[in-house]
Amino acid sequence: MLTLWYSPTSPYARKVRVLIRECGLRERVNEQVALPLDDPAVLLAANPLGKVPALRLDDGTVLYDSRVICAWLAAQGAAVSPDSAYWQTQRRAALAEGVIDASVALVMEGRRPSPQRSDYWIGRWRSAIVRSLDALEGEVAALHEQIDAIASAAALGHLDLRHPTATGVMGGRRLRHGMRCSHSGHRCATPKRPVEPQPTRNSGRWLSAVYERTRT
Numbered sequence: 001m002l003t004l005w006y007s008p009t010s011p012y013a014r015k016v017r018v019l020i021r022e023c024g025l026r027e028r029v030n031e032q033v034a035l036p037l038d039d040p041a042v043l044l045a046a047n048p049l050g051k052v053p054a055l056r057l058d059d060g061t062v063l064y065d066s067r068v069i070c071a072w073l074a075a076q077g078a079a080v081s082p083d084s085a086y087w088q089t090q091r092r093a094a095l096a097e098g099v100i101d102a103s104v105a106l107v108m109e110g111r112r113p114s115p116q117r118s119d120y121w122i123g124r125w126r127s128a129i130v131r132s133l134d135a136l137e138g139e140v141a142a143l144h145e146q147i148d149a150i151a152s153a154a155a156l157g158h159l160d161l162r163h164p165t166a167t168g169v170m171g172g173r174r175l176r177h178g179m180r181c182s183h184s185g186h187r188c189a190t191p192k193r194p195v196e197p198q199p200t201r202n203s204g205r206w207l208s209a210v211y212e213r214t215r216t
């Protein structure tokens with residue numbers, strides 16, 4: 001049985017729920033309400049961005065965001081559909097893109113006159129970034145030369161560019177290390193003494209080059 005976490009008013013979730021019905025998959029999906037602003041533990045565990053919708057598949061893996069879920073649903077009837085690795089790559093790309101969204105939102109919020117700034121949203125975006133960098137760090141070995149790795153490098157590059165004093169707080173140390181990206185303002189370099197397991201297949205040099213390109 002698939003599980004979809006959704007909020008009744010979310011247009012992203014609604015899109016997914018309509019497609020579930022259009023694809024004739026309603027019987028296969030257990031739809032569970034999860035109100036994101038309440039930070040339900042089950043949703044945070046499913047999606048470190050803390051957003052709905054999120055879809056747990058039969059094998060226990062989870063997909064988000066709504067575009068990835070919709071693409072997966074649409075592929076279910078197809079004679080040939082991409083394998084699980086493809087969907088997890090798309091899901092990681094969505095995770096990194098969510099970090100970018102939160103990082104950009106923090107910049108925009110910072111440009112508002114201070115009485116108009118929302119500590120509540122600043123706190124939510126920061127928490128989402130911390131959780132998501134943690135999750136990406138846990139998967140650094142899976143970041144190959146694909147869109148998820150590019151989006152992760154772009155996310156780190158934006159965090160370093162726009163929040164240079166906060167990157168330590170927001171984390172990503174192991175992710176940077178795995179991707180061999182240095183912290184705020186320095187060239188990406190291979191660390192002198194590796195202290196963390198290195199990714200099995202990805203090319204640190206390639207990722208460093210991508211990261212550098214996000215900084216120019």
Ligand SMILES: N[C@@H](CCC(=O)N[C@@H](CS)C(=O)NCC(=O)O)C(=O)O
Nearest residue numbers: 010011012036051052053065066067
């Ligand atoms: N790009 C995401 C956007 C999902 C999204 O922003 N969902 C909102 C509900 S409409 C949410 O969960 N917000 C919680 C938050 O921003 O912390 C998608 O397509 O699924």
